[in-house]
Amino acid sequence: MDAVSAKRSPRPRKQKFFDRHDEVIRAAARVFAEKGFRHATLEDIADALDITRAALYYYARSKDELATQCSDKAAEQFNEAVESAQRHQTGREQIVAFFRRYAEIICDDFGRFFVRLNIRELAEPAQIRTRVGQRELHEAVQAMIAAGIADGTLRDADQKDISRILFGAFNGIVRWYRPGSRAPSQVADDFLAIFLRGLTA
Amino acid sequence: MDAVSAKRSPRPRKQKFFDRHDEVIRAAARVFAEKGFRHATLEDIADALDITRAALYYYARSKDELATQCSDKAAEQFNEAVESAQRHQTGREQIVAFFRRYAEIICDDFGRFFVRLNIRELAEPAQIRTRVGQRELHEAVQAMIAAGIADGTLRDADQKDISRILFGAFNGIVRWYRPGSRAPSQVADDFLAIFLRGLTA
Numbered sequence: 001m002d003a004v005s006a007k008r009s010p011r012p013r014k015q016k017f018f019d020r021h022d023e024v025i026r027a028a029a030r031v032f033a034e035k036g037f038r039h040a041t042l043e044d045i046a047d048a049l050d051i052t053r054a055a056l057y058y059y060a061r062s063k064d065e066l067a068t069q070c071s072d073k074a075a076e077q078f079n080e081a082v083e084s085a086q087r088h089q090t091g092r093e094q095i096v097a098f099f100r101r102y103a104e105i106i107c108d109d110f111g112r113f114f115v116r117l118n119i120r121e122l123a124e125p126a127q128i129r130t131r132v133g134q135r136e137l138h139e140a141v142q143a144m145i146a147a148g149i150a151d152g153t154l155r156d157a158d159q160k161d162i163s164r165i166l167f168g169a170f171n172g173i174v175r176w177y178r179p180g181s182r183a184p185s186q187v188a189d190d191f192l193a194i195f196l197r198g199l200t201a
Numbered sequence: 202m203d204a205v206s207a208k209r210s211p212r213p214r215k216q217k218f219f220d221r222h223d224e225v226i227r228a229a230a231r232v233f234a235e236k237g238f239r240h241a242t243l244e245d246i247a248d249a250l251d252i253t254r255a256a257l258y259y260y261a262r263s264k265d266e267l268a269t270q271c272s273d274k275a276a277e278q279f280n281e282a283v284e285s286a287q288r289h290q291t292g293r294e295q296i297v298a299f300f301r302r303y304a305e306i307i308c309d310d311f312g313r314f315f316v317r318l319n320i321r322e323l324a325e326p327a328q329i330r331t332r333v334g335q336r337e338l339h340e341a342v343q344a345m346i347a348a349g350i351a352d353g354t355l356r357d358a359d360q361k362d363i364s365r366i367l368f369g370a371f372n373g374i375v376r377w378y379r380p381g382s383r384a385p386s387q388v389a390d391d392f393l394a395i396f397l398r399g400l401t402a
Contacts, residue, residue, distance in 0.1 A: 036321045038239040092400075118317070120237045148402075155402045157395050164377060165234055165370040165392055172369020196360050198399020199293075200347075201356045 024049060024059040028066040029113040037067060037096060037121050067117070068126040074114035075133045077105045082140045091148020095166070096192055098144060102170055103188035107177050115174045138163050166195065225250060225260040228273060230314040238268060238322050264373040268318070275315035276334045278306045278399040283341045292349020296367070297393055299345060303371055304389035308378050314377045339364055367396065 031040045042063060046056040060066045080158045085098035098105060105111035119130050141163045148154030182190070208283060228249045232241045245259040261267045286299035306312035321332050342364045349355030374388060383391070 038319075038322065096364065116319070118237050118239075118319075121239065127250050152270040152402050154400050155398065157398075157400070161391055162395060162400065164373055165395060168373020168376075169366040170369070172372060173363055175369075176365060190359065190362055194363060194366060195396075196399055197356070197358075197400045198395045198397055198401070199355050199358070199363065200399070201353050 015181045019060055025058065025066060025069045026109050028060070029070040029073075029109040032063075032067065032070065033109065033116055037063070037117065064084040064123045064126075067113075067122055069121065070110055071115045071117060071126065071130050074105070074110040075130070077108075077110060078102070078133070078137050081105060082137065085144065086140075090151050091144050091146070092153035092196075094144040095141070095148060095154070096188075098141065098183045099166060099170055099192060100188040103173060103184040103191075106171065106174050107179070107187075112174050115171045135187040138167065141166065169195075215309040221289065222260055225257065226267060227310050227323055229261070230271040230274075230310040233268065233271065233356065234310065234313045234317055238264070263337045265324045265327075268314075268323055271311055271314045272318060272323065272327065272331050275306070276331070278309075278311060279303070279334070279338050282306060283338065285346065287341075291352050291354040292345050293397075294345070295345040296342070296349060296355070297390075299342060300367060300393060301386045304374060304385040304392075305324040307375050308380070308385040308388075313375050316372045322353035339368065342367065370396075 013152070024045075028045045031044045031048050034040075035044060036114060040063065042053060042056060045066065046053045049056065060069065079096055084101065085094045088094045088097050102111075106115045119127055122130060127133040142159045145154060145159045145162050149156045149159070170188070173184070173191075177187065226245075229246045232245045232249050235241075236245060241264065243254060243257060246267065247254045250257065261270065282302040285302065286295045287296045289298050291392055303312075307316045320328055343360045344356060346360045346363050350357045350360070370392060371389070374385070376384060378385065378388065
């Protein structure tokens with residue numbers, strides 16, 4: 001996406017670098033998700049970008065470095081999803097808004113990579129940063145649930161369990177979702193309808 | 202477990218081999234789950250068993266072979282869980298029975314390994330066998346849900362989505378569960394209570 005627009009409209013060099021950089025880590029995320037981080041090579045990523053290994057080296061020196069940049073990108077998107085969800089009034093509205101966006105993110109390159117990633121694959125500092133980010137994400141969702149219980153839009157149940165159930169069910173989407181079927185936001189709506197209404201006849 | 206009993210009571214050599222073999226793949230499952238399949242080495246597994254690399258070689262020649270044996274063990278346990286759940290009368294009872302057992306299995310060595318496994322890590326034939334097994338498992342659970350809808354113990358909703366939600370939420374347990382906290386069957390009961398009742402106030 002960014003790359004295309006970068007080609008169409010000439011931009012100052014710096015801007016161009018960032019566009020290209022975004023394109024590089026997006027390609028890395030796609031290759032990691034397809035081949036698995038373990039099997040993917042820097043050559044695969046260079047090939048996907050149709051650039052040389054040397055050119056790729058200009059953007060990242062190792063798989064670790066690319067993986068870290070991908071997971072940071074995902075974290076950035078998750079934080080934006082939290083912030084925009086928090087603008088909604090009731091806890092229930094916040095949960096619905098957050099998981100609609102969460103589904104979109106994890107069905108896209110960085111989010112899919114992040115959900116499939118075994119965090120132990122990352123270099124030590126990135127592991128720590130990622131775990132902190134995950135905890136903050138879960139805490140933000142638990143706060144939305146608590147708000148919903150407080151404002152009467154959600155039933156009083158264990159906030160930690162509800163958050164674990166929602167993240168587990170949504171993260172599972174990346175295992176079966178294929179583009180072209182339901183839109184991710186539609187999957188989210190269908191899932192949330194089942195969660196909110198329950199399975200009891 | 203098997204190893205202990207094997208040491209306590211002398212058994213015919215063949216039986217003894219199988220006890221030891223079970224111990225070996227259980228240790229492998231534990232090491233894979235702890236270090237990640239990618240980072241774990243045959244040395245790590247030999248060390249965990251306090252045997253030599255040569256002795257380990259007697260049971261398995263490669264990480265792939267051990268991984269395949271671990272995932273086959275997990276599949277065996279899942280199938281047993283399906284069969285015993287199917288003995289219950291209503292679809293709702295079947296779902297509750299199955300996921301109580303499923304939680305126990307995935308909080309134990311083989312199940313935890315299986316849920317954490319990236320199937321692409323397995324050798325080609327094992328990948329195919331595993332994917333078939335997974336599909337059969339999902340189909341069995343969808344049949345239990347269909348039975349529950351038919352017998353009026355479960356609300357009519359998309360069976361595939363319900364199955365995806367349940368497996369996703371339960372598979373997520375391995376990400377946070379630590380032995381010594383709630384028993385896995387208790388986690389299952391708490392999760393199922395939330396699913397059955399729903400989140401609406």
